[in-house]
Amino acid sequence: MSSNGSSNTSRMRTIFRTKSSKALDRMEDPRDALDDSYNQQVAMLQQVRRALADVATAKKRVELQGQEMGARYQKLADQAQEALNQGRDDLARTALERRSLLERQVVALRDQHAAVTLQQTQLQQKEQRLAASVEAFRTEKETIKALYSASEAQVRANEAVAGIGSAKNDVGLSLERAKDRVAQMQARAAATDELLSSGALNDLTAAPDADLERQLAAGAMASDVDRQLREMKSGGARPMGTRTGPDSWLTIAESSPTP
Template identity: 40%
Template sequence: MGILSRTSYVIRSKINSVLNRAEDPTETLDYSYEQMRDQLQEVKRGIADLTTQKKRLEMQKKRLEENVEKHNEQARTAVQQDREDLARRALEKKKTKMNQIEDLERQISELQSQQDSLIDQKDELQNRIEEFRTKKETMKARHEAAKASSTVSEAMTATGEEFEDVGRAIERAEEQTEDMEARAAALDELQDSGAFEDVMSDQDQIDRELEELSTDSGVEAELETLKSEMGGGAEPEPEPEPESVDEDDLEEIETDVDNAEIDSELEELQEEENS
């Protein structure tokens, strides 16, 4: 196969593919049906024209037959009047008209045969058109049903392009919703655990704990006040007299105090490192 032949073949195949995609079977069937109806109308017009021509010949034949009868009368009258020459002329005209009548009868017979043939063709074509119309409507109904079924199948399986886009949109929405729910749950958990410090406050964890202790101390002091008021005029217990302390004991107390302060400061440093 040469280059030009291959190129022509490829072009024809491409055009055929485009036409197949653009073709609507229902429109093609309707167009074919209209073409067949046009052919039927052409056959009917041909039959009408043929019948008209045959009628004209029949009318001409009738006139010739009337002339033949007229020439017969003329020949009889001429014989009765001893005018043989006139009778001969009348008979000659009669013979001519008879020959024309025979020719017309032959033409009329041929036209009748053609008319009968065209009528048979018309009847056959009309039957084929009716059959095609029935098949056409059936095929159109099947095509529409198949098209509807395909659309429903695409909708159910989400294989269509639009349904795929909708499915992807739903998936993205679900993913974003799950992310926001997880983030909200994490923030709630961190907030409950106290991991987040109030950005509007200058207090740190130690300040908040000291504030809580101060609050607890205030509550205890108020509770003691209420107890004293409820106890009436009860005499307060005498304060114990301070015991005398030796110098050696005083040094031990100072040593203990120093160690307690060191331990307290160390614990504060450890808390600051951990916080």
Template identity: 40%
Template sequence: MGILSRMSYVVRSKINALLNRAEDPTETLDYSYEQMRDELQDVKQGIADLTTQKKRLEIQKRRLEENVEKHNDQAREAVRQDREDLARKALEKKQSKMTQIEELEGQIAQLQNTQDDLVDKKNQLENRIEEFRTKKETMKARYEAAEASSRVSEAMTGVGDEMEDVGRAIERAEERTDEMEARSAAMDELQDTGAFDDAISDKDSIDRELDSMRSGSEVDTELETLMAEMGKSSPSSEGDTASDEEIDAQLEELESSESSEPSESVDASADTDTETELEELENEEESRAE
């Protein structure tokens, strides 16, 4: 195969592939069906034209037959009048018309045969068109069903890809969330251990422990001084094991009890003063009465 032949073959194959991709089978079937209907219409038009020609010949044949009768009557009349020459001419014309009638009959018969053949072909074509229409509708239905199925498959494939992207996005979001939660927990742990204070303070762990011991000693000294002033015994160390919540609750109870005691003493003193004033008034009245 030469270069030009190969190029021609490649070009034809490319064009054929493009046409196959651009071709819509349903449109092709509809176009073929319309073409067959057009052919059927042409056959019917040909039959109509042929029938018209046959009718014209038949009309011409009837006119010739009328002329034959007319020439026959003319010959009879000429014989009665002893005009053999006129009778001969009339018969000659009659014979000419008879010849024409025979030719017309042959043409009419030929046209009739052609018409019969065209009618048969028309009927066959109509049957083929009807069969093709049924197959066409069936093929269109199958094609449309296959096309719909293909679109659904493509859509499902697209949805699958999209859902895969969504799944990856969710995984990334979960990883990011876990990372942030871990970071937050780490920050809380560092805050509890004082790592942040270490970072911003110049004191090391020994200095902070000494400060804590020094602060605790100062609190104990102040508590002993306060107990001595109020005549109480030295505090025991049992309360050191109590939690902060329990200590807060005990302090609130103590404050409430102390706030209630002064009010009772005030009421008692008020009653005593009132009784004293009443006794003084009674004494003054008795002295005045004397």
């Protein structure tokens, strides 16, 4: 297998591992689990509240029925009294019998009302405890989520600073390739400079006969150096342009005075 093929395979494996790791992170994200648990508790609380509403409705229905029976109970008493006033003992007896039967029904209804009231009280207590528990869980959930998000952000920042990321290898390779290209280009520039200077390459921008001028200038410089050496050996004046002082640089390469 070629080196390019091996590099591509390695890159594909790295991408696959990165995507798999991200998928696992999403599956294991505790924030999602906390939200799911909170939603389940909220659903339970809503069920309890619906049951409480149903019990309250049933209690109200019993109370309305009791009020109707109470009104009838009182009306039967009034009818019995009216029958006696009219000398109708038979009608008075009938009214009292119905009132006695209604009284037993009211007692049974009152027991139902007491049972429904107790059930309502118990559900209200459960609803209050569950609501408090859900609210406490919500507060703790948000705190844990905030801590997890902060830790996750810190990990990502640390990985970015340390170069620990999915693009670390690519970044390192890119830097190495760039450095190699710069070094190659610098070497090539130096080599072409030497070739141009030596005349091995023709400078197409140079003036005609520039090579002769270059060689003559080099000869003149060598002759001037030889002259300065002879003067120094014979104990003559030091080379021009070597005076001291803040403005001494102005004397560099000054022409020698005419002897």
